[in-house]
Amino acid sequence: MRPAFTFTEIREAEKSILEKEGIPSLILMENAGKNTFDVITSLYPDINERTIVIVCGKGNNAGDGFVIARHFLINGIPVEVYNLSGPGELKNDALINFEILTKLASGMCSMYNITENEPDILYASLKKLKGKALIIDALLGSGTKGSVTGIYENVIEQINTLKHKNIKIDVISVDVPSGIGESNTTGTAVDACHTITMGAVKTELLYGAGKENTGSLNVVSIGITNDCFERVNIYGKYLVEESDVKSLFPKRKKTSYKYSNGKSLVIGGSKGLSGAVIMSSLAALKSGSGAVLAAYPQSISTHFSRKLNEVIKTELDETPDGSIAGDSYTRILKQQSKADAVLIGPGLSLNSETANFLFDVIINSPKPLVIDADALTLLAGKIEILKQRKSESEIILTPHIGEFSRLTGKTTEEINANRFELVRNFAKEYKVNIVLKSETSLSCTSDGNIYINNTGNELLGSAGSGDVLSGIIVSLLAQSGKVSTAMICGNYIHGMLADIYYDKYGNKQSASQQDLIKLIPAAVTEILG
Template structure:
């Protein structure tokens, strides 16, 4: 699903109109698409309420309500802006629909009465043209509608293109915004839907076809892409029945010190659960002794210890492991001691130029301290910073990084020639060619110590199987996110999810991609 600005969407519609696809045709497709989605989710006794504004999504909503009414369902359209002599209103009434004008005094009570358990509310009140601030009578009406919906939590709110009260360009939102369970977006996702605070108000985003085909034909810009299950499915590594452990690659995981023992386990096990044939964990003796009885599938390479970290001379013991590996994942549980920086400086020249590498956590922070490090890493490199790590390796404040996550990720991926995974709500995957992808997931269950170590292992495991950095980053981020969601659902809440729960949910995340229903 492509992501566009409001200006781009207007240009796309204008170009489509010039080819003979009229605005009326686009609206008809949009309204019918909304109706199809609602009809697929309606149960016999459920009713549908529509909040209808004066914009295009108000028209989409009226068309949808008309089609739903024709099917015999109980529907009501509440006009929040006058639509005088509008043929769409007439068609809806002729189909048996009920229209109530909320611009007339004392009619809000009818909306409050209509909002009942099990109802579906189509929010077509304010569209993509809305910008803050909200003022006057509209603010008063929105407040009353918002409060009425809040009193009935069992109602399902469906935003038509954009939740009312959200600026679909900037992601800003009013306090009175109608929080959606689902947002049915037309032709492409609007960029503001993926930016906080709006992204917490949109629910699940679903694409509705408006009859214009692939929008790429109407726009020269290389649009960001919102990841979905179909994309993830197409990236799944092939698993031939005749395959053996060599077929599925070897991942060398350099992780863990005395202070951070668990990092080696989380990353190593995650690489196995991602489908890797063999995982070689390189770590200090104390970590091996602690984990060998638990991570029984791994082989172990010992790194000499120095001052609680890695001895720079310890890189010599990695030469054979590097030569026999198909991917390298490093950084989890290293710590930031000077001895580890010296170790990394000694390791970089030893890494084969064609070996895919994942840098994460402390390894990533230390990498940022090496002069012109981007000239010293393989071309097939993935970096996985969270905003704090991104701040450290760029020298820019976290607030500045977060203020424009997409463009910042894009800039540095291009500057450094790497695949950059900027973690956080709606993780950004930026490629060295300038293309960016956005994860649809924002779940606080993923915000727990060790979660990043699990992602590092997944990425290393996928790279070892032959995935290119782009493929590994996209599928890895998807698997990690949905493992977090699975763990959240299994435990009944995000607050109790640990990295181990996310790790153990990786098989369920794979299964969900293979069997989405």
């Protein structure tokens, strides 16, 4: 796992490392620029066929750009550098690398100044371009506060216009897309095809405007090891990598049998909402549960009979509305005793009588619980139930931002601005584990460690997606007995389904949840391979 930091945290971490280890910052800039150059050339095998344009500001981000330009020259690739810094504005490492570049420039490096008097020379030059080009954005780093204005805003808009009007022009941002700052501004920002960030993952690139503008994210070393970053990582946030999932994912023993491979109990469904609990049950089966048990109201039993032959079924009494009756807890005791983990919520309905059944399950169930969907909305009205449990077995809550808003009483804006602290505080207060679903989902354990998932795409933003995820999570919880494994691997596998679909069909819009469920075996095969 890679340590993950906010913009402010990474600056504090790097400062601490530099002071303790005595590493010159000039060396770090050289490593960052050289390694970024290497990533660029790996991303673009046709690099020699492209016009290379590097747009530099006046801070350390510009210094990285000058180093990158020098390595293009070293490798015999011509480059154009457009500089927004005026006389005397470059300082320290950026100035040193600018001076080195000017000495080595020769005829292969053309240098231009973008000024208030000539604000459009970049656009004027590239709009006439016939061949392919690559614009490297080294304008502004992570220290940007508020929205970008003036000549910088103008140049960013020009870069975006050139990219959107000419499919032969790609844009790479160095460290962050210029305009994305500590406040994760919604103002003007570079719309990058790729972002190559330095040293460690910056969380602002994974959410909101950062997610929208970053493109594919690559992390390059600046000469500080993950161990060094981990020694100063007092923030407890990590980006999950494929190797982590491969090592954590539960694997069947050769001597295993159906009841030793994880038994999942899925509780939910109501009149008109049978699909949710069916999808969760099917996802649990496809994710490797040795047996899946389901408990649901009688009126939707025909749907289960037609669609899920492999599930062990229990029909429950129901309310006049067709949801599970309030006094049904005793009816699930036998199935609950067989299960290794329980999921409750998909399609449960918001019936007040059914809420009483939910509260009985939460208070009395001795088994690890995954609480999802309607169950979260009902729970929000009586959150103190979480502190009345008779068992110390683990709970995983799987809210999206709106559901977490109802659970906490915070607005969605407050959550988006401060998600890590709010999730961590809630998990610790109620001694629960949380999967917070959003454009980049995260898992938070009850002791406050946060694991950020970066698989998936906008295909997952459709009805039923959460039901599939909760089915995967309860299956992995039943198989492994570990909440961290279930959350980390569940999020990762779920995201993989969207990525596999995109790789196969080339779009991020048309998949149904049934399409994604069918891809679970392919995702599991990739992880086990």
